[in-house]
Structures are given as C-alpha cells and as structure tokens.
Amino acid sequence: MMCLSVVIIPTCEVMYNYVFYPVLQIRRIAVLYFLYVMIVIAFLDTFAQLPIIAPFALSLGANSLLIGLIIGMYSFANMGGNIIAGVWIDKFGRKKILVIGLFFVSICLLGYTMVTTPLQLLAIRTIHGIGGGLLVPAAFAFLGDHSRTTTRGKTMAFSGACVGIAAIIGPAFGAIITNSFGIDWVFYIISILFFVSALLVSIILKENYSPRSEKEKFSMASINKLLRLPPLVNAYIGAFSLMLTMGILAYMLPLKIEAADQSVALSGILLSTFGIVAILVFVLPTNQVFDRVRRERLMIIGMLFISIALIILSSFNLVGVLFIGMFFYGIGFALIFPSVTALVIDHSDKNERGRAFGLFYAFFSLGVVAGSFFIGALNVLPNQGLLIGAICIGLLASLIYRRITAGDISRSNE
Structure with a gap:
C-alpha cells in the first residue's frame, strides 16, 4: 500500500501541474478575452450613436x-438600469442578466428604425437606456x-482598453454607415451584433x-452599506x-x-487622440503600475x-498645444479607469459585486449627465x-486626498 501511494501521489501532482492546471489557465484566459470582446460590444452601442442621434432628432x-x-x-435612464442590474446580478446571477440585457437592447435598437416623431425617439432612448x-x-x-488579486489592476487596464477601442471605432462606424447606407442600417447592424452576442454568451x-437563498432580502440597507464603505x-x-x-x-x-x-473633423481627431494614448498605457508594460501603486494614489x-x-485646452488655440492637452487627458483617463474599477472589485464580496458595479456605473452615467447639463x-x-472643468476635478481630487489621509490616520490610531 505504501509503495502504491508513493507512485500515485507524485503522478497526480504531475498530472495536475502539467495537464489540468494549464488547461484551467487557458480556459480562464479565454473567458477573460471573451468578456473583453463583450465589453467592446456593450460600449460600441453607445459610442456609435454619438455622431448620429442629434442629426436624427433634428x-x-x-x-x-x-x-x-x-x-x-x-445616460439618465442608464443610471436606473445600472442600479436595477446591480440587485438582479447578485440575486439571479451574472449570466442571466447579461443575456437578458443583450437581447433587450437588440430589440430596442430595432425600435429606432420605426420612430417618426421626436417624442417617440425620446421614449425609445429611455427604454434603451434602462436596458x-x-x-x-x-x-x-x-x-x-475571473480576475486574480495579484493582477487585478492589469486586468482592469485591459478592460479600459476595450472601452477606448469602442470610443475610437464606434463614432467612425456610426458616421460611415449612416453616410453610406442610411441611419437605419446602424441600428440594424448593431442589433444583429447584440443578438449574436447574446447567443454566444448563453x-x-x-x-x-451561486446566488444566495431566495429568502435573502436585497434591501436598500445593502445599497447603503456599499455607499458607506470609504474605498x-x-x-x-x-x-x-x-x-x-x-x-x-x-x-x-x-x-x-x-x-x-x-x-x-479636428474635434474628432483630438478626442480620438486621448483614446489612443489611454489604450497605449493600458496595453504596454506601463499597465504594471496598476498592481504596484495604491489605487487611490493613481x-x-x-x-x-x-x-x-x-x-491647457482652455488657455491655448494652437493645434499642436491642443494635442498635448489631449495627450495629458489620455494619461489621466488611463490612470483613473482601471484604478476605480479595481477598487470596486477589491472592496466588494462576490455576493454584492453586482450591486457595487451597478452603483459604480450609475455614478458613471450621472457624471455624463451632470457635466453637460451643468x-x-x-x-x-x-x-x-474647460477651465471650470479643471477646477471641478481639482477640487474632487483634493476631496479624495483628504478622505484617504483621514482614513490612514484613523487606522494608524487604532
């Protein structure tokens, strides 16, 4: 028996180390890259409509x-959808909500091809935002x-690159298809893309x-808990x-x-510049900084x-200087996005991660609405x-600095 165990145990270890573990790693990486593609598609819908919705409404x-x-x-309706999604994701699971969302948006996009009045367009935009x-x-x-603690920042950096890719190709896709085939074909193509994506996800x-017991109540108390957690x-x-x-x-x-x-066209080129810079920071070895430096500091x-x-953008009119300004903006975007998304993962349990990300993207959408409206x-x-924008984000940066400084002092006194 002893001799048998001496043979079997090392053999099992070899099988795990050289067969099963590599297979599991390959599968995990394949899932990650599939999710990256889904993120590009999810944001492509929004960015593709940027250059066409205003002319369409007009x-x-x-x-x-x-x-x-x-x-x-x-964006306003998106906030409500984010919060609803957060609760449902933790209650019913990630896959179901992702598939339902993809199918729902696919149907909503077809609705754009049927509107004939501004109020109908407003209604479909509202429903689309929720979905x-x-x-x-x-x-x-x-x-x-699916992210690992030691490489979480890098994982979220790649997700930021996905958003950047969608931001670059989306507006160009929307404008080119509209000019070539008409605006309805933008919605037809993206609708088909979402329908196929839903099938692939399923x-x-x-x-x-594994959702918790159905008896658990997903009350406002759970939302309030997340809103009180400093990180x-x-x-x-x-x-x-x-x-x-x-x-x-x-x-x-x-x-x-x-x-x-x-x-x-210069506006579009400038906006694309920041996206390209951000993507380079995300995918080059510079992405290692996201796992080596404290999230809040980044x-x-x-x-x-x-x-x-x-x-810079508010002070100069020279085209070359404007590109420098967008270069700085791209670096700033690249440092913020992976840091904040990784913070959400770091400080939320698996059974509340849906709600944590629902709230996160509700604030994301609120920022878009507040910025343009304000x-x-x-x-x-x-x-x-532009100068007011610089002052606003400077004040918010000082607010976060005071919050983490106060938190560090509090922990050191405990």
Whole structure:
C-alpha cells in the first residue's frame, strides 16, 4: 500500500501541474478575452450613436431643447438600469442578466428604425437606456470574478482598453454607415451584433456565481452599506469625476474648435487622440503600475493630469498645444479607469459585486449627465467651461486626498 501511494501521489501532482492546471489557465484566459470582446460590444452601442442621434432628432423636427433631452435621456435612464442590474446580478446571477440585457437592447435598437416623431425617439432612448444599464455591470461583475488579486489592476487596464477601442471605432462606424447606407442600417447592424452576442454568451460562458437563498432580502440597507464603505465611495467619486470632465470636454471642445474657425473633423481627431494614448498605457508594460501603486494614489494623479489637460485646452488655440492637452487627458483617463474599477472589485464580496458595479456605473452615467447639463446651464464660453472643468476635478481630487489621509490616520490610531 505504501509503495502504491508513493507512485500515485507524485503522478497526480504531475498530472495536475502539467495537464489540468494549464488547461484551467487557458480556459480562464479565454473567458477573460471573451468578456473583453463583450465589453467592446456593450460600449460600441453607445459610442456609435454619438455622431448620429442629434442629426436624427433634428430630422424628426426636434428643437434644440428636445435634442438635448433626447441625447441626455439615455445616460439618465442608464443610471436606473445600472442600479436595477446591480440587485438582479447578485440575486439571479451574472449570466442571466447579461443575456437578458443583450437581447433587450437588440430589440430596442430595432425600435429606432420605426420612430417618426421626436417624442417617440425620446421614449425609445429611455427604454434603451434602462436596458443598456443591465449590460456593463453584469460584464464587469463577471470580469471581477475571473480576475486574480495579484493582477487585478492589469486586468482592469485591459478592460479600459476595450472601452477606448469602442470610443475610437464606434463614432467612425456610426458616421460611415449612416453616410453610406442610411441611419437605419446602424441600428440594424448593431442589433444583429447584440443578438449574436447574446447567443454566444448563453453558449460559451458558464455561470460562476451561486446566488444566495431566495429568502435573502436585497434591501436598500445593502445599497447603503456599499455607499458607506470609504474605498468604494472613493471609486464612485473617481468615476463621477472622470465622466463629469468627459461631458464638459465633449460639450466645449467642439465649440472651441468651431470658434477658432478650425475644421470640425479636428474635434474628432483630438478626442480620438486621448483614446489612443489611454489604450497605449493600458496595453504596454506601463499597465504594471496598476498592481504596484495604491489605487487611490493613481486616481489622484490621474485627476491632476486631467486638470492640467483642461487648463491647457482652455488657455491655448494652437493645434499642436491642443494635442498635448489631449495627450495629458489620455494619461489621466488611463490612470483613473482601471484604478476605480479595481477598487470596486477589491472592496466588494462576490455576493454584492453586482450591486457595487451597478452603483459604480450609475455614478458613471450621472457624471455624463451632470457635466453637460451643468456647463450648459452656466452658458459660458468654451475656454471658461474647460477651465471650470479643471477646477471641478481639482477640487474632487483634493476631496479624495483628504478622505484617504483621514482614513490612514484613523487606522494608524487604532
């Protein structure tokens, strides 16, 4: 018996180390990359519509106020969808909500081809926003479950690269298809893409989360708990800050370019520049910084980079200097996004990760709405608006710095 165990145990260890473990690793990596593709697709829907929704609303007879409402309603409704998704993801599992969201959005996109009035467009944007709010929290909860603690920052950096890729190819795709085949074909193609993605998710992905007992109540108390946890609050502030400046930048930069009598295409090139810079930071060896430096510290550094970028953009009109400003903005974006998403994973248990990401993307959407609405309500010149954005994110960076400093002092006194 002793001799048999001496033979069997080493053999089992060899089999695990050289056969089963590599297979498990390959499968885990394959799932991660499949989820990266799903994240690109989820954000592609939003970015592809950026250049076409305003002209579409105008063609239906919408006035400027209604056009602004139609554009902003998606993000506003998205907030509600994010929070609902967060609860459902933890209650019913990641896969079900991701598949339901993909199918639901696929149907909503077909609805755009049937609208004939601005109010109908507003209604479909609202429904689409709620449905779209199911997708991203589910995908990121899945991604968080498959990430490793030691490489979590790098994993989330790659997810940021996915968002950047969608931000670059989405607007170009929407504009090119609209010019070549008509606006309806943008919605047809993306609808088919989402339908196929839903089928692939249902076949390929395995549910890796077991919901708790149905008797457990997913009450507001569980949401309040997440909103009181300091690291998560810092992540939510960081997400809000990032998208607040994005809303201000998307509003003011094209107006600044137009006022300087530059080509409208320059706005798109400048916005693409920050996306390219961010992607390079995400995928090059620089992504190792996300697992070596404290998340909150990277957030603050990124926010300062964005503040500097907005100051440059507000102070100069030279095209070369504007590109430098967008270079700084790209670095700031690249430092913030993986840091805040990794914070959410670090400080949420598996059974509450859906709600944590639901709240995270609700603040994400709130930032977009608040940025464009706030700066529009002030009715300021482009340079003034960009400078206000720099001041806002600088103040929010100082708020996070005070919060983590106070937390460190509190822990050292315990």
